[in-house]
Amino acid sequence: MENKKENFSEWYNEIIDLSKLSDKRYAIKGMNIWLPYGLKLIHLIDDLIRNYSDEKNFNEVSFPVLISREQLEVEFEHVKGFENEIYWVTKGGNDKLDIDLALRPTSESAMYTMFPLWIRSHTDLPFKIYQIVNVYRYETKHTRSFIRVREIHFYEAHTAHVNYDDSEKQMKEYLEIWKKLSDDLCIYYSLNTRPDWDKFPGAVYSIAFDTAMPGSRSLQVGTIHEYGENFAKNYNIKYLDGNGNLNYVSQTTFGLSERLLAAVIGIHGDNKGLILPYKIAPVQVIIVPIPGENYDKIMDYSYDIINKLKAMNIRCDIDKRDFTPGYKFNDWEMKGAPLRFEIGGRELSDHGITLSLRTQKKKIKINYDDLNNIYDYLNMVNNDIKNSSKKFFDENLIFIDSLDKINEDKMVKLYWCGSKECSDKIENISEKAALGNIYSENSGGKCIVCGKDGRLSVFSRTY
Numbered sequence: 001m002e003n004k005k006e007n008f009s010e011w012y013n014e015i016i017d018l019s020k021l022s023d024k025r026y027a028i029k030g031m032n033i034w035l036p037y038g039l040k041l042i043h044l045i046d047d048l049i050r051n052y053s054d055e056k057n058f059n060e061v062s063f064p065v066l067i068s069r070e071q072l073e074v075e076f077e078h079v080k081g082f083e084n085e086i087y088w089v090t091k092g093g094n095d096k097l098d099i100d101l102a103l104r105p106t107s108e109s110a111m112y113t114m115f116p117l118w119i120r121s122h123t124d125l126p127f128k129i130y131q132i133v134n135v136y137r138y139e140t141k142h143t144r145s146f147i148r149v150r151e152i153h154f155y156e157a158h159t160a161h162v163n164y165d166d167s168e169k170q171m172k173e174y175l176e177i178w179k180k181l182s183d184d185l186c187i188y189y190s191l192n193t194r195p196d197w198d199k200f201p202g203a204v205y206s207i208a209f210d211t212a213m214p215g216s217r218s219l220q221v222g223t224i225h226e227y228g229e230n231f232a233k234n235y236n237i238k239y240l241d242g243n244g245n246l247n248y249v250s251q252t253t254f255g256l257s258e259r260l261l262a263a264v265i266g267i268h269g270d271n272k273g274l275i276l277p278y279k280i281a282p283v284q285v286i287i288v289p290i291p292g293e294n295y296d297k298i299m300d301y302s303y304d305i306i307n308k309l310k311a312m313n314i315r316c317d318i319d320k321r322d323f324t325p326g327y328k329f330n331d332w333e334m335k336g337a338p339l340r341f342e343i344g345g346r347e348l349s350d351h352g353i354t355l356s357l358r359t360q361k362k363k364i365k366i367n368y369d370d371l372n373n374i375y376d377y378l379n380m381v382n383n384d385i386k387n388s389s390k391k392f393f394d395e396n397l398i399f400i401d402s403l404d405k406i407n408e409d410k411m412v413k414l415y416w417c418g419s420k421e422c423s424d425k426i427e428n429i430s431e432k433a434a435l436g437n438i439y440s441e442n443s444g445g446k447c448i449v450c451g452k453d454g455r456l457s458v459f460s461r462t463y
């Protein structure tokens, strides 16, 4: 197995192969196959996103994958942002289509041609929907599993509101959802308001969640966008207010993708394999029976344990495969199961369990009745993951007060005046791009390049 610290890129590819998350040998580059274990994992992430969205009264929808050129070209600035990345369907059978159809790169233009039909009155607002679907982007850069692919597993929430104040409240609500989700995934991040030239095409402003990945780069794992009336004016989305006046709605979106999984793999994993926070682990507890005398009874006892855990809604399994216990230990460490139980003759006779945490070397002896406290052990693993994840993030986002230190192999915080000129200068000497001002960080200082007034900002090489 590759060494994560010394060779992150190779380690990342290898761990995805060995833990059987995805297969990238498909005939089309950048379109990978979700293998069963990887699909379970992303579905568990989806479940969390669904629950948090539903809690905030979003409704789930599913739009067609095709968008006509007419729909897409309603909003010029938006289309321009994507024109190099769109896959076009131009033929049906042998017939050239009258109008070209795009595979959705995102769904604004699909949804917003329907919004005027659905949103008529202030009583229809706020209007909040989301979908979890695949989107398509013709990536020309080097593709990488879960980080840069051409078919993307994507969550997109779209809202419409009576006015800008209300859509600004929605932006805050997204941050609440994100806080819970990132806590479940044990990911630390910087909230950055993207510079104008890097905001979502058509947005008033965009805020990104940027995490630090090994390999001295940041990874954008999610974004929220304030659209104000920009799309409403182009797609003619209006509502009748209480006084009988027609007004444009104010809109927002929230986007997440399989990059969440990339972050979980890259940040938490070690040289033995994946390390999964228990909320998304397909198998939270794996039982490895140890062959020996009374093996039938050992298996019966293992099933007792499984039944008890299942009654507590724990995702668990017994590894009955014809391999040695040592092989199974390694395999489940590779797969990142948070807890492993060893059940052999000794455990059977003293009605106990030998427990291993994925994040610790030592083994712990517990009693059968301690299964009632299983969440304590799962949380011990989560706490270990959070501690190392926080430490990694803090070590990899450092404040610098002079340009001499810009080439540190890390994300940097610095004061920046906001000009393209100064950001270009920084990028030229360090390859680090402006991720933007740190959201809700108001301390001011002199721009590290030109000396004018600046705000605390983050620069980094990016994936």
Ligand SMILES: [Zn+2]
Pocket: 416, 417, 418, 419, 422, 447, 448, 449, 450, 451, 452
């Ligand atoms: Zn400057």
